[in-house]
Amino acid sequence: MEARLDHLVCWVADPFVSLRFYERVVGLPGVRAEEFREGKAGFPSVRVAPETILDLMAYESARGVDEGTGVRGAAGHPLxxxxxxxxxxxxxxxxxxxxxxxxxxxxxxxxxxxxxxxxxxxxxxxxxxxxxxxxxxxx
Structure with a gap:
């Protein structure tokens, strides 16, 4: 099997602060950044490669993760x-x-x-x- 990494999710305290860091310091372009700033997207992402993004999800969003993944205790696993x-x-x-x-x-x-x-x-x-x-x- 050949697979490609689609996305990673990082838990962050403030998605606005993290988005600014990844865009300005690390140099990765924002994905859905404007939609997030306008309240039209639940979280922003940054593009790592043409096929890979990094999602910047607020800790407070973790509440629904167990239900979404179907894996109990999946929210906020450390990396x-x-x-x-x-x-x-x-x-x-x-x-x-x-x-x-x-x-x-x-x-x-x-x-x-x-x-x-x-x-x-x-x-x-x-x-x-x-x-x-x-x-x-x-x-």
Whole structure:
């Protein structure tokens, strides 16, 4: 079976704050951002790749998740981290944006294994809600 990642859901305290962070600091374009701002969408998302988005869902939305998934206790399960792969130029530009926005790089790595093999460098940082993001590039 070949599958592609469609979306991930991150629990966030304030979707507006998280949307601003992912758009301005991380550099991912908003999806349904205007509809969310106008109250026409339940939550905003950001585009990671042509076929993949990251949903930014408020903790308070967790109440209906068990019913929706059919899995008791599914709301708010923790995630260790998620990883974004970018090209080297964007990797360097992201580090500049993180510094400009006073976002601490909490960890680094070299020669780390991932979906496309070994990445020469990786960085880790947290979003406003403490969700850990790893960003890497491949040569």
């Amino acid at each position: 260790n981290h998620f990883c974004l792969a970018v090209d080297r130029e964007e990797f360097d530009a992201l580090q500049v944006r993180l510094k400009q926005n006073e976002v601490e790089v909490t960890g680094t790595g070299t020669n780390s294994f991932g979906a496309r093999g070994i990445a020469p460098e990786t960085i880790y940082f947290a979003d406003p809600d403490g969700n850990v993001i790893e960003v890497r590039y491949y040569e």
